[in-house]
Amino acid sequence: MKSKLSSLGGLVYSTEAGRMCPGCRQPVAQCTCGQKPVPTGDGIVRVSRETKGRGGKAVTLVKGVALDAAGLTALGKQLKAACGTGGTVKDGVIEIQGDHIERVMAALKAQGHTVKRAGG
Incomplete structure (x- = not known):
């Protein structure tokens, strides 16, 4: 049984450390092998609005941007400045405080991304 589990690739996510590197099995922030997970997606950036778990x-939310962590952080900073509000980048998703879907979509289209509105 144990040999079958090890052939699956090992630990992907830890509640203590977050995402794990598939090569060296260390947290992505302390990756020693230099192999960073490559962002995958269909090339379409999806913008949606969410209120769950945030007190209303x-x-x-901006999902599906095929950039590395540094690129996502830079894009998040540009979008926050365009909306005049705060936000963060968590697990490959850019979160902008407030309902700024139209501004975010316009800013992403101006940078050449293919953008779709997701959700209701």
């Missing part, structure tokens, strides 16, 4: 406050 809305946030704009």
Whole structure:
């Protein structure tokens, strides 16, 4: 049984450390092999609004951007400046505080991304 589990590839996510590197099995922040997980997707950036788990406050979510962690952080900073609000980048998703779907979509289209509105 144990040999079957090890052939599956090992630990992918740890609640203590977050995402794990598939090569060296260390947290992505402390990766020693230099192999970073490559972002995957269909090339379409999806923008949606969510209020779950935030006390009724809305946030704009940007998913599917095929950039590395540094690129996502830079894009998040540009989008926050364009909306004049705060936000963060978590697990490959950019979160912008407030309902700014139209502004975010316009800013992403201006940068050449293919953008779709997701959700209701």
